[in-house]
Amino acid sequence: MSxxxxxxxGVEFGGLAVIENLSIDIREGEFIVLLGPSGCGKSTLxxxxxxLLDVSRGQIxxxxxNVTWTEPKDRGIGMVFQSYSLYPRMSVEENLxxxxxxxxxxxxxxxxxxxxxxxxxxxxPLLRRKPSELSGGQRQRVAIGRxxxxxxxxxxxxxxLSNLDAKxxxxxxxxxxxxxQGIGNTMIYVTHDQVEALTLADRIAVxxxxxxxxxxxxxxxxxxxxxxFVAGFIGSxxxxxxxxxxxxxxxxxxxxxxxxxxxxxRYEFSRPAPTGTVVLGVRPEHIGLGPAPTSQSGGRGKxxxxxPMGGETVVWTEFAGRPLVIKTDGEVDFALGDTIDFxxxxxxxxxxxxxxxxxx
Amino acid sequence: xxxxAVPQGRRPKSFDQGRLIVYGVLLLASLFFLIPLxxxxxxxxxxxxxxxxxxxxYWPQHFTVDAWFKAWSSACTxxxxxxxxxxxxxxxxxxxxxxxxxIALGGLTGYAMTFYRVPGANFLFAILLIxxxxxxxVFIYPMxxxxxxxxxxxxxxxxxxxxxxxxxxxxxxxxxxYFSALPIELFNAARVDGAGFFTILRxxxxxxxxxxxxxxxxxxxxxxxxxxxxxxxFAGRANRPMTVLLNNIVNSTQGEAAYDVDMAAxxxxxxxxxxxxxxxxxxxxxxxxxxxxxG
Numbered sequence: 046m047s048x049x050x051x052x053x054x055g056v057e058f059g060g061l062a063v064i065e066n067l068s069i070d071i072r073e074g075e076f077i078v079l080l081g082p083s084g085c086g087k088s089t090l091x092x093x094x095x096x097l098l099d100v101s102r103g104q105i106x107x108x109x110x111n112v113t114w115t116e117p118k119d120r121g122i123g124m125v126f127q128s129y130s131l132y133p134r135m136s137v138e139e140n141l142x143x144x145x146x147x148x149x150x151x152x153x154x155x156x157x158x159x160x161x162x163x164x165x166x167x168x169x170p171l172l173r174r175k176p177s178e179l180s181g182g183q184r185q186r187v188a189i190g191r192x193x194x195x196x197x198x199x200x201x202x203x204x205x206l207s208n209l210d211a212k213x214x215x216x217x218x219x220x221x222x223x224x225x226q227g228i229g230n231t232m233i234y235v236t237h238d239q240v241e242a243l244t245l246a247d248r249i250a251v252x253x254x255x256x257x258x259x260x261x262x263x264x265x266x267x268x269x270x271x272x273x274f275v276a277g278f279i280g281s282x283x284x285x286x287x288x289x290x291x292x293x294x295x296x297x298x299x300x301x302x303x304x305x306x307x308x309x310x311r312y313e314f315s316r317p318a319p320t321g322t323v324v325l326g327v328r329p330e331h332i333g334l335g336p337a338p339t340s341q342s343g344g345r346g347k348x349x350x351x352x353p354m355g356g357e358t359v360v361w362t363e364f365a366g367r368p369l370v371i372k373t374d375g376e377v378d379f380a381l382g383d384t385i386d387f388x389x390x391x392x393x394x395x396x397x398x399x400x401x402x403x404x405x
Numbered sequence: 406x407x408x409x410a411v412p413q414g415r416r417p418k419s420f421d422q423g424r425l426i427v428y429g430v431l432l433l434a435s436l437f438f439l440i441p442l443x444x445x446x447x448x449x450x451x452x453x454x455x456x457x458x459x460x461x462x463y464w465p466q467h468f469t470v471d472a473w474f475k476a477w478s479s480a481c482t483x484x485x486x487x488x489x490x491x492x493x494x495x496x497x498x499x500x501x502x503x504x505x506x507x508i509a510l511g512g513l514t515g516y517a518m519t520f521y522r523v524p525g526a527n528f529l530f531a532i533l534l535i536x537x538x539x540x541x542x543v544f545i546y547p548m549x550x551x552x553x554x555x556x557x558x559x560x561x562x563x564x565x566x567x568x569x570x571x572x573x574x575x576x577x578x579x580x581x582x583y584f585s586a587l588p589i590e591l592f593n594a595a596r597v598d599g600a601g602f603f604t605i606l607r608x609x610x611x612x613x614x615x616x617x618x619x620x621x622x623x624x625x626x627x628x629x630x631x632x633x634x635x636x637x638x639f640a641g642r643a644n645r646p647m648t649v650l651l652n653n654i655v656n657s658t659q660g661e662a663a664y665d666v667d668m669a670a671x672x673x674x675x676x677x678x679x680x681x682x683x684x685x686x687x688x689x690x691x692x693x694x695x696x697x698x699x700g
Binding site for chain 1: 588590591593594595596597598599600604608609612613
């Protein structure tokens with residue numbers, strides 16, 4: 046009974062609408078990531094769910110109760126903030142138990158719950174320390190513990206890993222994932238980091254300008270982006286976008302761009318192919334090197350830039366007069382100016398209507 | 406090639422002309438500000454006969470502390486001759502409640518304005534700021550009328566209330582600026598944890614506020630101790646603060662001016678703010694800077 050349902054909410058700051066008519070339904074036990082660039086309204090949405098921010102319209106339901114007008118503490122939520130926001134003058138133990146103590150929970154109960162959370166998050170040796178004596182990762186674990194101790198139904202994370210260095214971020218990301226697998230609570234997690242989103246989420250809601258662009262599994266978000274924004278936002282290096290048009294050639298639907306023709310007969314159109322300008326999106330890692338086998342499309346171009354990344358190498362070349370980025374194995378050796386053959390499978394590509402930006 | 410050292414390792418210290426000028430100016434400035442204090446101290450330890458010679462910078466030939474005792478306990482302030490002693494205790498009685506209450510109230514207002522987005526908070530804050538800039542002499546007459554109407558004119562309560570009111574804008578400004586620099590997430594975390602207005606203030610915000618409370622205390626202690634016109638107007642004869650008595654001693658002398666007693670009484674009156682500055686200079690600078698940068 047701890048599903049979260051946001052129904053048609055609007056949020057305004059001083060008359061300026063940040064979110065309008067946004068709805069999202071989150072199933073019990075789901076791990077949801079709100080992903081988007083800064084200023085897209087993802088943190089606003091989270092603060093609205095938490096009750097730290099008043100919505101101007103609509104309803105918020107948590108666990109089958111309408112909590113739209115309820116105080117944050119009565120919503121059954123725990124929240125973890127980007128800046129840790131531990132109480133600086135309290136020890137770790139006092140930080141963890143603060144909420145319980147002011148609620149008048151019996152001492153034995155407080156001790157038991159703090160002990161359980163400390164054990165789960167490996168904080169036992171740190172209980173007597175002050176936040177200033179902890180590393181960033183430890184601080185964020187305490188912040189998670191503070192939510193854990195309160196036995197809340199729903200966990201809200203507001204960019205919890207953004208202040209950590211890359212290595213700690215990876216470690217803590219795994220810990221959060223394990224935590225979710227262990228306790229199975231509903232979790233809503235805000236981030237602008239696509240790796241965090243893809244690795245953690247059961248479903249990702251990609252947001253832009255206060256509007257959810259796509260709400261789907263990481264797999265669908267990555268392989269079947271709903272529009273050009275999602276396609277461009279997810280993936281690094283970014284998806285190759287090639288503008289062209291749809292034409293018929295001998296009964297088959299083809300994509301045409303200057304002299305290049307890509308056979309789309311194996312592409313699954315979700316709606317009838319548009320007649321105007323379209324954009325063909327191809328992931329850099331879906332492009333292989335070497336001449337195209339039958340059923341695949343390809344081309345040939347000069348290497349203009351090489352970015353070795355250790356495990357893989359990103360090669361820039363040209364296709365139909367446009368830059369094309371290819372992600373390939375790190376051991377392949379190139380020199381600038383080399384002419385290379387490349388090919389890709391049109392069935393794995395994405396086609397967008399340039400007029401509406403929508404996937405077709 | 407010359408034989409100049411190859412630049413490596415620590416750069417050698419140099420004492421150049423520019424630095425000389427800086428130290429020279431600093432020295433002159435300190436002299437400028439210290440000489441009056443020096444003259445006062447020297448005069449207070451001299452006899453009147455020696456003062457008449459007019460060598461105000463010289464060390465006393467006959468060192469005497471008579472003037473200090475006289476200033477403290479027997480100098481005449483108009484009709485009574487009890488020195489500044491009475492005023493000292495009056496000032497203490499005015500100071501303690503005024504400082505505590507003005508800081509408490511200013512802190513509370515600053516807290517509410519920072520963390521509770523009261524509708525019109527910015528407007529309220531602007532009004533408070535204007536209040537801090539209007540010369541308070543403007544308010545004196547209306548306040549006298551209001552105070553006498555509600556019956557607290559000429560009383561300890563009256564003067565304490567006046568100090569609280571006039572301290573409120575500066576105290577609110579000080580605390581608001583300090584609190585604005587604290588992360589709002591801390592406050593939000595406490596809200597999610599279930600803490601209310603006063604619980605958050607007591608358990609989360611106050612424990613972090615030691616520096617600003619110290620700064621506020623310094624400002625209020627020195628400000629209220631040095632106040633003259635409010636004490637003169639509102640405190641009433643029974644509660645006249647030390648500054649008022651000092652003025653009476655200096656201005657009510659008959660015949661020859663007793664410079665030794667005047668100087669001793671002045672130093673005695675200034676002793677408490679001086680001590681406060683010496684004891685807390687570090688905090689004072691830190692707090693003022695913190696308030697200034699986060700404007």
